[in-house]
Amino acid sequence: MGGGPSKKLKAKPTRRPxxxxxxxxxxxxxxxxxxxxxxYELFRKISSSLVNDGLIHxxxxxxxxxxxxxxxxxxxDRSLQIFDLFDVNGNGRIEFSEFVRSLAIFHPKTTDQVKxxxxxxxxxxxxxxxxxxxxxxxxxxxxEMVLALFYESELNLSDDVxxxxxxxxxxxxxxxxxxxxxxxEWRDYVxxxxxxxxxxxxxxxxxxxxxxxxxxxxxxxxxx
Numbered sequence: 001m002g003g004g005p006s007k008k009l010k011a012k013p014t015r016r017p018x019x020x021x022x023x024x025x026x027x028x029x030x031x032x033x034x035x036x037x038x039x040y041e042l043f044r045k046i047s048s049s050l051v052n053d054g055l056i057h058x059x060x061x062x063x064x065x066x067x068x069x070x071x072x073x074x075x076x077d078r079s080l081q082i083f084d085l086f087d088v089n090g091n092g093r094i095e096f097s098e099f100v101r102s103l104a105i106f107h108p109k110t111t112d113q114v115k116x117x118x119x120x121x122x123x124x125x126x127x128x129x130x131x132x133x134x135x136x137x138x139x140x141x142x143x144e145m146v147l148a149l150f151y152e153s154e155l156n157l158s159d160d161v162x163x164x165x166x167x168x169x170x171x172x173x174x175x176x177x178x179x180x181x182x183x184x185e186w187r188d189y190v191x192x193x194x195x196x197x198x199x200x201x202x203x204x205x206x207x208x209x210x211x212x213x214x215x216x217x218x219x220x221x222x223x224x
Contacts, residue, residue: 025097029104036100038208043099056094058083081122105147106202114189115200120183130180133170 022036031039046064047056062079086094086102096104104110105118123131157165173181173189180188190196 019096025100029100030107030109031100031205033102035208039100039103040096042208043096047094053187054096056086056099058092061086061094081125085118085121103202103205106200108201108203108207109206110201112188112190112194112197116187117183119190119197119200120186130182131186132180 019037019040022033022040025031025036026033029036044054046060047054047065049060051057051060058080061083063187065079065082082092083094085105086098088098089095104123105114120131126132170181173185175185175188176182
């Protein structure tokens, strides 16, 4: 039956599993289409480090950060908060679109206003809508912020000096004098002291198609 010539099926364009519409993600972020595709390779390496399900779990992000951080940084110190920041829909897993949009926050071209808003969320550990002196002292955030102001000067400050600067910094940021820093006060203070946002910028995101972030690439590449 049916002795006619068989029809050849047209090959469908290949698309890497999990990579959906890089053009749309590029239009919503500072990344180009090729950079979004490079970010997918980065995402794939992290998401397959423990459970190969195309999603980044909390333990996978922590593994990538802890194994490859030679010194303390915002990502290492705030791994749980960073995960929650990336997990936009709150389902306990990071999808690729969430990964790209969240990394865009740390892009050098992203405005300080956006960075300041997300930095506030990272420092508001108890999610009370304000940064409180008590939680700052308990977790060292205020000291970290103050030291960020002196990052480029490479000054070695004694603990007493740092404590004095911390108290002065909090008093200056707490414009309303109510013992806490709300988001409006935070934005105003950051506008006067942009160095506080230094940790919110990852310079290598300017050209990720050439160089992947080493803290991820080195930690999850099991082919070596």
